[in-house]
């Protein structure tokens with residue numbers, strides 16, 4: 001997926017979340033403007049205004065990006081297995 005502007009990105013992420021099962025979340029990504037590294041924000045569903053590149057350390061405004069869909073695994077034991 002190519003990078004989208006923030007407004008389009010938020011809209012696309014919301015659409016995907018609306019169509020996904022409970023426990024799903026998105027992790028936003030941005031491409032470093034200096035070195036091209038793809039960086040992922042670890043906080044679920046949060047598109048930060050700025051991001052720091054993990055490779056080159058450049059702090060930069062996040063004008064566009066992408067996202068990936070993930071699902072939280074419930075760590076509590078399933079009932080009825082004992």
Ligand SMILES: [Zn+2]
Nearest residue numbers: 032035053056
């Ligand atoms: Zn970088």
